[in-house]
Amino acid sequence: MLRLEKRPSPSRFWQGATPVLAVVLTMIAGGIMFALLGKNPVEAIRTIFWDPLFNAQYASYSRPQLLVKAGPLILIATGLSLGFRAGIWNIGAEGQYIMGAIFGAGVGLALYPVETRLVFPLMIVAGIFGGWLWAMIPAILKTRFRTNEILVSLLLVYVAQNILASMALGLMKNPEGGGFPGSRNLSQIPSMANPELIPGTGLHWGVVAAIIVVIAAYIMLQRHILGFQIKLAGQAPRAARFAGVSPERLTVLCMGISGGLAGLAGLFEVTGPAGQISIDFNTGYGFTAIIVAFLGRLNPLGILLAGLLMALTYIGGELASFTLGLPSAAIQAFQGMLLFFLLAVDLLTNFRIRFGTKKEAV
Amino acid sequence: MQRRSILKGGAALGFATMMGGKLAFAQGLEKVKAGFIYVGPIGDGGWTFQHHQGALAVQQEYGDKVEVVWQENVPEGADAERALTQMALSGCNIIFTTSFGYMDATNAVAAKFPDVKFEHATGYKRDSANVSTYNARFYEGRAVQGHIAGKMTKTNKIGYIGSFPIPEVVMGINSYYLHAKKANPAVELSVVWAFTWFDPAKEADAAKALIDQGVDVIASHTDSTAPLAEAAKTEGKVIGFGQASDMSEYKPSPRVSSIIDNWAPYYIKRVGALLDGSYAQVDVWEGIGGGEVQIGEITDAVPADVKAEAEALRDSIGAGTYHPFTGPINKQDGSAWLAEGATAPDGELLGMNFYVEGITGDIPS
Numbered sequence: 001m002l003r004l005e006k007r008p009s010p011s012r013f014w015q016g017a018t019p020v021l022a023v024v025l026t027m028i029a030g031g032i033m034f035a036l037l038g039k040n041p042v043e044a045i046r047t048i049f050w051d052p053l054f055n056a057q058y059a060s061y062s063r064p065q066l067l068v069k070a071g072p073l074i075l076i077a078t079g080l081s082l083g084f085r086a087g088i089w090n091i092g093a094e095g096q097y098i099m100g101a102i103f104g105a106g107v108g109l110a111l112y113p114v115e116t117r118l119v120f121p122l123m124i125v126a127g128i129f130g131g132w133l134w135a136m137i138p139a140i141l142k143t144r145f146r147t148n149e150i151l152v153s154l155l156l157v158y159v160a161q162n163i164l165a166s167m168a169l170g171l172m173k174n175p176e177g178g179g180f181p182g183s184r185n186l187s188q189i190p191s192m193a194n195p196e197l198i199p200g201t202g203l204h205w206g207v208v209a210a211i212i213v214v215i216a217a218y219i220m221l222q223r224h225i226l227g228f229q230i231k232l233a234g235q236a237p238r239a240a241r242f243a244g245v246s247p248e249r250l251t252v253l254c255m256g257i258s259g260g261l262a263g264l265a266g267l268f269e270v271t272g273p274a275g276q277i278s279i280d281f282n283t284g285y286g287f288t289a290i291i292v293a294f295l296g297r298l299n300p301l302g303i304l305l306a307g308l309l310m311a312l313t314y315i316g317g318e319l320a321s322f323t324l325g326l327p328s329a330a331i332q333a334f335q336g337m338l339l340f341f342l343l344a345v346d347l348l349t350n351f352r353i354r355f356g357t358k359k360e361a362v
Numbered sequence: 363m364q365r366r367s368i369l370k371g372g373a374a375l376g377f378a379t380m381m382g383g384k385l386a387f388a389q390g391l392e393k394v395k396a397g398f399i400y401v402g403p404i405g406d407g408g409w410t411f412q413h414h415q416g417a418l419a420v421q422q423e424y425g426d427k428v429e430v431v432w433q434e435n436v437p438e439g440a441d442a443e444r445a446l447t448q449m450a451l452s453g454c455n456i457i458f459t460t461s462f463g464y465m466d467a468t469n470a471v472a473a474k475f476p477d478v479k480f481e482h483a484t485g486y487k488r489d490s491a492n493v494s495t496y497n498a499r500f501y502e503g504r505a506v507q508g509h510i511a512g513k514m515t516k517t518n519k520i521g522y523i524g525s526f527p528i529p530e531v532v533m534g535i536n537s538y539y540l541h542a543k544k545a546n547p548a549v550e551l552s553v554v555w556a557f558t559w560f561d562p563a564k565e566a567d568a569a570k571a572l573i574d575q576g577v578d579v580i581a582s583h584t585d586s587t588a589p590l591a592e593a594a595k596t597e598g599k600v601i602g603f604g605q606a607s608d609m610s611e612y613k614p615s616p617r618v619s620s621i622i623d624n625w626a627p628y629y630i631k632r633v634g635a636l637l638d639g640s641y642a643q644v645d646v647w648e649g650i651g652g653g654e655v656q657i658g659e660i661t662d663a664v665p666a667d668v669k670a671e672a673e674a675l676r677d678s679i680g681a682g683t684y685h686p687f688t689g690p691i692n693k694q695d696g697s698a699w700l701a702e703g704a705t706a707p708d709g710e711l712l713g714m715n716f717y718v719e720g721i722t723g724d725i726p727s
Binding site: 065 | 403435438
């Protein structure tokens, strides 16, 4: 008989091994699903995980695209992971991402056609501010009125989407766009564009920012008092209060940081890969980043790898979708399995599996 | 009737230059790999489903000489550009991008792959010589629907579920209203904007909102069957129309007729042109006359005389003897738009951003 036994302390080995195990299990279960759909499972898995990196036909294009796709995921997930560690659940990064893009683009468009390159840093500040502001709503409602930040931040996503639609159709609509919705294409305005920094690498300012943020978060969690407080608040809230950590202050800080980083990601996206404020500007980075944060074990370096892996499943999934004719729902199910298996095998970190009947309690 | 209008001016000049540089064109290809990018799932039962039927028809027509690949649920924006690039890299000779929002992505990728042909549905940008655009005159079908709606409504309230307030949709609303009003001067139109092409839940909500207002005829410009499913719950009080696809599973009511997008002939023609070497850049806008817009069977839920009138309207539009936008027509604010007997030029239709006189409410902006 199988039986679970709680470990005295979380296993360090399994903390590192569970993400790998989850990926392997996803490949197996996903392979079975692809086989049931009548596709060659080995070919499907190879197309998703191997072809974007090493297939001669696609790799030179899709490898840089990995960075483009992973950049915003890593940026948002790193911010979210700080709050998640402290038990503060910001589920509305998607909305903060949208508001960052709107604020940033708004500053740029208001200054159009100013040609100095100083416009771009201003837009970055505005982008961070937009995301921060949107995260402050659930943060302050929580600290003042004890509302649930999960609900408030999530519902604000839908508010942000409506503001986005209104901007694309009204205030920010391209006056030279023939009446069609959508702003000017910011990526084509030199003073506002977030271009590919080194041609053929996919590296843009958002990717640079993601790398800097990962390093900063790592140092903060290891060395800074705030990092200590975040970890303490998550692991032992009572002890944290005795140690003088103010839960209100921590909520405002963590929500603010995650919101600001989501806004920053939105700004880099709207000035780069997406190019414009449009009704469909947001494609779910804010939600996917939640998976990335957990897949990366809420650890900045883990998130870096998890973001790249997630980007790989997206780009490989797109490849598999049209080269093998896989339905897009199957690709989404495959990505969902990754989170499912990760949470499932996470059990191994805190529990030990024992065979045989339970002996006398120790 | 002119089957297609070949672009003049700059684009054609660019094309000619390219022809000079690359004579290989005229020889045709041994085998064509055709790619299709869809905005929704192929099972949406509407817009994307019909495009996919067209893709399958291409496969059927040319068999071994063509390989058809597709990708569904591609978001409009940065992801579309990647999907297009990957398709071009995979060796596609021609790629059909089947939603308005792919316009910038299509043109950006087309500039990087001059040897691949790009065909963008419902767009107007043809930045390089390898980009063609094609569309259908859906407003012609809306005129027929409007007539039926005007005759069939008992509450004198008819509804329209808009997707996005772009000219394509606005001209459909205007055509629908004008012909409903002609059939029944007491008619009032309510428009609800869903801000999505495909989202069955939102589309159903929009239909519910209209029904709650007392609307008993609903037309929709979104891609799913959800509005008809809502109408079906009202025990025959509310009727609607199949949109993009026939949606015949809701016959004979609530679906009393439909607009069917028939892309197959165009897709077959374009892929065929690549095979035989006659391919050239085009800007196509066909309607009932050209067969791209079909009116699905008008069911027995519609009285015989109304059905006969609707069919006569359809035939006169198809024959080119009647234009759905024939003056006198005023704009919503009362200012004159088309004088007595004048018909709307295509350019004004393609940029239409106003309601005609009599429609209440504003176009979101």
